[in-house]
Amino acid sequence: xxxxxxxxxxxxxxxxxxxxxxxGFQDHRIRYIRxxxxxxxxxxxxxxxxxxxxxYIAFLDDDDEWLPEKLALQVHLLENSPRTVxxxxxxxxxxxxxxxxxxxxxRPTKKGDLLQTLLREGNCITLSSVLLRKECFEKVGLFxxxxxxxxxxDMWIRISGAYHFECIAEPLVKYTVHRESLSRDLSRVLRxxxxxxxxxxxxxxxxxxxxxxxxxxxxxxxxxNRNSQKGRQLFLQAIQAYPFPTRNYLTCAGLALLGVExxxxxxxxxxxxxxDNTEPEQSVS
Numbered sequence: 113x114x115x116x117x118x119x120x121x122x123x124x125x126x127x128x129x130x131x132x133x134x135x136g137f138q139d140h141r142i143r144y145i146r147x148x149x150x151x152x153x154x155x156x157x158x159x160x161x162x163x164x165x166x167x168y169i170a171f172l173d174d175d176d177e178w179l180p181e182k183l184a185l186q187v188h189l190l191e192n193s194p195r196t197v198x199x200x201x202x203x204x205x206x207x208x209x210x211x212x213x214x215x216x217x218x219r220p221t222k223k224g225d226l227l228q229t230l231l232r233e234g235n236c237i238t239l240s241s242v243l244l245r246k247e248c249f250e251k252v253g254l255f256x257x258x259x260x261x262x263x264x265x266d267m268w269i270r271i272s273g274a275y276h277f278e279c280i281a282e283p284l285v286k287y288t289v290h291r292e293s294l295s296r297d298l299s300r301v302l303r304x305x306x307x308x309x310x311x312x313x314x315x316x317x318x319x320x321x322x323x324x325x326x327x328x329x330x331x332x333x334x335x336x337n338r339n340s341q342k343g344r345q346l347f348l349q350a351i352q353a354y355p356f357p358t359r360n361y362l363t364c365a366g367l368a369l370l371g372v373e374x375x376x377x378x379x380x381x382x383x384x385x386x387x388d389n390t391e392p393e394q395s396v397s
Contacts, residue, residue, distance in 0.1 A: 114183035117141060120160045125150040154255040154263040161249050169244045175288040176240040182284040186243040189278055198275025199244035201237045203283035209290035219281040227272040231315055231322035235265040241285040248275060261304030269312055302333045324354035335367035
């Protein structure tokens, strides 16, 4: 429903039919850039940002989908917001990568200064849902190519230190989760979250709850990555910083007592028992 856009397709050395698909479009708004070697998502996004000529920047990962009204609603809201608002994010529908069924619905309500929310709750902004003023990148810089998996989380923290966010609760993005790739990429996720902690440690140390939350998440990742010693170390740091939620206690304690394999089997049994009684969609704020 919004037509005044340019579509910059950054093909990061894909091996699929992307070049042929793009060649099939006859639209002057489309620009195609191909990397002959894979450079990673942060560098691909930076190429798009630096190539863009518009005043606003939005992102769309290749397995996600925008709903028709997304850009029109976001542009209208951003153009009617004060310059202190740097971006608008929206709700999302989460789809299972295999079945394509909706597994959850996110309807966010938090807006304004999101720095504490991002620190305490983690990355609450879906990349494919956001629309930003291009000046945000001129002020805080491009995506950090050293942060890897968490480069978007790092970017939202940096932007929230200088700007406020608006939000549209309506789900305007279909976000696809591939569970197999998530498990394979555990080491990459771990490195990304550690990079965010190290880069923004001053922020996290100012908020014991935020520091505890991230240490607890890293602890769980280390257990799953078969490094129980590091997992226990971070678990103790999390407890010392802040008595974090019972759920994290139970997860860390279960991994420490049962080990990864037995804990995973227990979780599979639990999911199987609950599956028939669980609604396919949830609303989360």
